[in-house]
Amino acid sequence: MAMEDPDRKTEVVLLACGSFNPITNMHLRLFELAKDYLHETGKYKVIKGIISPVGDAYKKKGLISADHRVTMAKLATNNSDWVEVDDWESSQSEWLETVKVLRHHHEKLSSPDPTVSLQNALPLTKPGRKRKQEPNRHDPIKKKNQSPDGKNVPQVKLLCGSDVLESFGIPNLWKLEDITEIIQNYGLVCISRAGNSTQKFIYESDILWKYKNNIHLVEEWITNDISSTKIRRALRRGQSIRYLVPDVVRAYIEKNDLYSPESEDRNAGVTLAPLQKNASDSKN
């Protein structure tokens, strides 16, 4: 079996969590940048990217319905052969901590259900592969990233921008135990600008410093300042968003008239779910 090959690369699934309100070309670029970076290390093989739009219960100001955000993300990734959209997170009735979304996807990939781990299982069962001819040479050694049936389970890594990493420092937004589990058990691939303060942020945090080997900082040399906030602003002002989001997304936004001054007022004055949750937790 291939898993004992010392040159075998660790398979990685990249999970991006966020509002995607709406998805932009920059969000799609994050995946390409992260994949190139991980492949250049020579140690990883990125087999899949997952976009997980946050549910409506997140209560971020201006957040339009998850149905529309998921549909737009699906339209945007229709022509990608490796990035897909998953609506499990957004179909939960409550807001979910990001670590729970990572756990869900890890469990899904570890599931013995062959339709779930198809991508992982296929090369091992293909007949006529060279490695299959020496079945006795290696005894299966159980590794921590193996599923109960002995298959190698890809690692799920959280893909984010440096703003998310730096938001770890905002009081009550993230639990320390969640940050620890994310970087210790999964790992982070963080896209940042050259010369920005992300390295310093890691240096100044004891917990991030401790697990810094599991934080991959990817420098974005071809900088791109598109953000969903700017897209919504342009739309409110009747300005063009062409070439900033995929054309199918632009058409969908226009057809459904998704962003307006009214939509921007959604959740105005409502506390963001994690802040609400963590503030009430710390009182108990």
Ligand SMILES: Nc1ncnc2c1ncn2[C@@H]1O[C@H](COP(=O)(O)OP(=O)(O)OP(=O)(O)O)[C@@H](O)[C@H]1O
């Ligand atoms: N220009 C960028 N560079 C690096 N990461 C980015 C960039 N834009 C978005 N991201 C990342 O994309 C993910 C999803 O972010 P999000 O949905 O908040 O999009 P956004 O464009 O930042 O939207 P908003 O302007 O509403 O905050 C996050 O991990 C965020 O850090």
Ligand SMILES: NC(=O)c1ccc[n+]([C@@H]2O[C@H](COP(=O)(O)O)[C@@H](O)[C@H]2O)c1
């Ligand atoms: N404690 C947590 O797990 C926590 C806190 C804040 C945001 N998040 C997530 O980070 C992402 C941030 O998205 P936005 O940048 O659009 O707000 C969302 O997916 C959100 O669920 C998670």
Ligand SMILES: [Zn+2]
């Ligand atoms: Zn953002």
